[in-house]
Amino acid sequence: MSAKQRSTYCGIMQLVQIDTATIRAVAFVTLVAIALAGCAPDAEEKNLQVVRERAERFLSLLRAEEWRDATDMVLLNDAAYNRFNFANQRDPAALKNEIAKLFKGVYSNVRPGALVSVAINANDPSLASITYRHDDLDGFNMILSNGQWYYGFQ
Secondary structure, rough: HHHHHHHHHHHHHHHHHHHHHHHHHHHHHHHHHHHHHHHHHHHHHHHHHHHHHHHHHHHHHHHHOOHHHHHOEEEEEEEHHHHHHOOOOOOOHHHHHHHHHHHHHHHOOOOOOOOEEEEEEEOOOOOEEEEEEEOOOEEEEEEEEOOEEEEEEE
């Protein structure tokens, strides 16, 4: 091998060594980034966590028999107004008292238990289904309104 060939060969070897080290470094950084991305919650998981925390807060108010405070986490639709004979009751304070009475009637003998599952509706991300223990299993919907999740009183 001539001196020129050896010089070219050594340059190639150095180039290959640099490329191998670079490739290893890039591979390491990529693996670390993938591992960290796998640990970080994505947007869907963050949304589920927010709903889960809000549902647990609501259930904890019911467990503590804080009926009136629980009413602050309620959203009534028109069907609920009619179903529970609230159609003529639009005064917020009186309405809160009526809803508190309903909660007391349902939960004073058997307190709600642990939260079992939370699922955000794939077709309507402003609607979530909550399952919890209440003797056996029970459930309710939560509705996203003005950036906050509410018990959907329907």
